[in-house]
Ligand SMILES: Nc1nc2c(c(=O)[nH]1)N(C=O)[C@@H](CNc1ccc(C(=O)N[C@@H](CCC(=O)O)C(=O)O)cc1)CN2
């Protein structure tokens with residue numbers, strides 16, 4: 001169903017020149033993942049900043065919207081049993097992996113049942129200290145907080161699930177200050193790098209394309225983080241998305257533009273799909 005609807009869109013839009021076709025890992029296997037991002041030079045930026053100024057950009061936006069609608073339907077059609085078994089398999093794969101165990105600092109999303117997102121509750125619980133005094137066993141965990149509709153999202157540190165409150169979109173997020181009135185640590189002002197990002201999304205493919213909810217929050221944030229990491233000379237974190245089976249698309253189905261950040265790997269109920277050279281190296 002998804003394939004058909006999207007295939008017909010693809011046929012119609014196929015001949016439209018994209019403003020900036022994003023290379024895929026498959027075609028550029030030898031490159032480091034960072035090199036695949038569009039350079040943040042003045043000459044490369046105006047396309048993104050000009051907010052869908054060209055027909056091709058508008059076509060991509062329309063295609064993305066159509067694909068989101070199809071995936072939303074497919075997710076709604078998943079039975080609770082199917083979801084629960086995929087949720088468990090995905091989280092178990094992550095929790096048992098060396099790359100998760102070795103990660104000391106993570107950015108992760110707080111899954112939302114209503115949005116049919118892959119559950120992250122077991123992973124979050126594993127990151128947070130069990131009891132006061134056991135902090136050394138915990139990982140530093142940063143989670144998203146939407147600041148405005150202008151693609152501004154921060155990743156703030158939490159130490160307990162009690163740090164979260166429901167926002168207007170019914171998603172749990174950290175309040176900007178903690179119970180003692182101190183500002184929560186923003187990952188962009190932290191002094192050490194993040195090892196791992198666990199990313200949500202609507203659709204993914206085996207070449208590293210990721211379709212989000214359309215806010216541009218993650219793409220904007222990841223670009224900022226990558227600029228910071230480059231400035232500081234930090235290793236790039238692994239960008240890993242969690243996906244139900246119905247969210248994995250055939251190659252070429254997910255439309256992309258110049259601001260879309262590619263993921264390093266996908267975790268599905270069948271296991272890890274490493275995509276980038278970094279993932280192939282670090283995730284076996
Ligand atoms: N768990 C989680 N947290 C997150 C995100 C996310 O995707 N998942 N975000 C990632 O950006 C940011 C929040 N962005 C969001 C964007 C849209 C919707 C939402 O409810 N969308 C509806 C449709 C809205 C509409 O078009 O009318 C939907 O997708 O069904 C929620 C969060 C930050 N936090």
Ligand SMILES: Nc1ncnc2c1ncn2[C@@H]1O[C@H](COP(=O)(O)OP(=O)(O)OP(=O)(O)O)[C@@H](O)[C@H]1O
Nearest residue numbers: 048049211212213214215216217218219220223259
């Ligand atoms: N780094 C960026 N700079 C400027 N505009 C951006 C950037 N990233 C995304 N946008 C814009 O944000 C809007 C939404 O982008 P898009 O549809 O790709 O979001 P998404 O991938 O679904 O969302 P998310 O990144 O939150 O998962 C688009 O108009 C896009 O051009």
